[in-house]
Amino acid sequence: MSKRRTTLTVLALIVSMGLSSAPAFADKGGNGNGNGNGHGNSGNHGNNGNHGNKAKGNESDQGLVSVSITRDRARSLARNYGLTGYSSxxxxIAKNLARGKPLPPGIAKKMVPSSMLRDLxxxxxxxxxxxxxxxxxxxxSTALVASVINGVFN
Known part of the structure; x- marks a missing residue:
């Protein structure tokens, strides 16, 4: 019984010493591009050139299309088709409805009526x-939001 207790004590001592010395081996920091000492964001000097045309045609930097309809035009279409009075x-949830983000789960997403869809x-x-x-x-394909035109149906 004494030998088993001694073995467990030694094992516990080794484990506790190993865990207590872990912070000593941690990265001290200071090698990144952080904002410490007023030298933040200095990792990209000299790389301001054009790295190829990433946006082709109507596509933006995330591969999402850029919309060519204005809020005023969309609002007038909604008024013409009697699609007003919707609540915001x-x-x-509105904060999470943004370009490049997935559609927030649980919001009621209605289809645009085909009559208005023809004019969009x-x-x-x-x-x-x-x-x-x-x-x-x-x-x-991805359910990512490409564009949000706010307040069209209010």
């Missing part, structure tokens, strides 16, 4: 949706 999304610009691989009182263009 709650603030927490068509982008292959994307579809127009109504979320609250906003007009949203969503990528079909």
């Amino acid at each position: 999304l709650p603030p927490g 610009p068509y982008y292959p691989g994307y579809e127009w949706r109504i979320a609250g009182d906003d007009l949203v263009l969503v990528a079909l």
Whole structure:
């Protein structure tokens, strides 16, 4: 019994010494591009050139299309088709409805009526949706938001 207790004590001592010395082996920092000592963001000197044309045609830097319809034009279409009076999304959900982000789960996404859809610009691989009182263009394959036009249906 004494031998077993001694073995367990030695093992516990070794484990505790190993855990207590772990902070000594941690990275001290100071080698990154952080904001310490007023020298932050200094890791990209001399790399300001054009690295190829990433945006081709109507596509932006994330591969999402840029929308060619203005809020005023979309608002007048909504008024013409009687699609007004929608209530806005709650603030927490509206904050998550942004370009490049996935559609927030749990929000009611309505299809745009076909009569109005005919007058909206068509982008292959994307579809127009109504979320609250906003007009949203969503990528079909990834469900990423390509564009949000706020307050079109209020």
